[in-house]
Amino acid sequence: MKKLLIQTSCILVLTLLLTGCDIGDDVQCPSPLTGALTSTETDLVGEWVLSAIVAEDAVDLTNDQVSNPSTDIYSQYSACQRDLVYTFGNDRKYKVEQGLTATNCQNKQTLQGTWRLSNINLNLVVGCSTQNTEIEFGENKTTFSQEATVRFNNVDGFTITTLVVFTYTKSE
Template identity: 45%
Template sequence: MKKTILLLNSLMIVGILTVSCDNDNGPDCPDALTGALSEVETAFTGNWNLKSIVADKEIDLTDDNVENPSTDIFAQNSDCQNDLAYNFENNRNYTLKQGLNVTDCQDLEARGTWALNGGLLTFVTNCSSDYTAIEINEDDTEFSYTSNLRFKDVNNALIDSKVIFTYEKNIP
C-alpha cells in the first residue's frame, strides 16, 4: 500500500494521473508534445533515478515500534518504493517506471510526452497536460522538484510537509 501511495504522490506531482476523457485524443485532450529538442532538452535526455526524498518536517513512517521520526523519507521507504526512474527520450516520449530494478516488486509504469523550457518540465499523459518547476544542478546530473504532501505517520496522525524529490542522471 505504501508503495502505491509513493508512486501516486510522484505521479500527482508531475500530473500524470489518468483523467476522464476520450482516448482518441479528442478535442478535450491536449496534443502530444512534438518538435525538435532544444540544446537544454538534448542534455536532459536519458535515464534519471530517484535519489532522495526529503521532507521539511520529521515524520515516522516505519512501523518498527521505535519513535524515530526523520525528514529522510527515502530512508524510510522500501527498496521497491525507491526504485523509481524517468526515461526522457530524444523523440519527446518519456516513461516513469517503478519497481523494475528491485526483485519482487510490482512493476508500475506511466508514459507520455515531455518538454523542458526555462526550468518548467511539461508532461502530456493520459489526456492531461501538467507542469512541474524543476531545478537542475550546474553539471546537469541531478534535478529536483518540491511538492506539498500529506503523510499519515505510524500513529495515524496526518502531517503536511513540503517535500523535495531529487533524481540523479545515469551517466553511461
C-alpha cells in the same frame, strides 16, 4: 503504505494516472508534444533515477516500534518504493517506471508520453492529461529536483503535510 507510495513517488505522474477515465466527447485532449529539442532540453535526455526524498518536517513512516521521525523520507521507503526511473528521449517521448528493477515489487507501473522543458517548467503529456512542474538542475546538470507539498500518514496515524524535495540523478 501503498497510498503513500502513489502520493510521494509519482508526484509528476499523479494527474497522468487519470488517463484511463472516460472523459466524454466534450473534452479536447492535448496533442502530443513535438519538435526539435532546445539546447536546454538536451540536458534532460537520458535516464534519471530517484535518489533522494527530503521533507521539510520530520515524519516517522517506519513501523519499527521506535519513535524515530526523520526528514529523510527516502531511507524510510522500501526498495520498491524507491525504484522510480524517468527516461527522456531525443524524440520528445518519455516513460516513467515504478517498481520494475527492485525485487518482488507489487503495483509495477509504466507510463509513456511526450515532454517539453521550457526554462524550469517540465511539461508532460500522456493520453488526455498534462502535468506541469518546476524542476531545478543541480551543479553539472547530473541531478534535478522538484518540490511538492505531500500529505503523509505517520505510524501513529497522524497526517503530516509538508514540503518535500524529490531528487533524481542521471544514470551514466
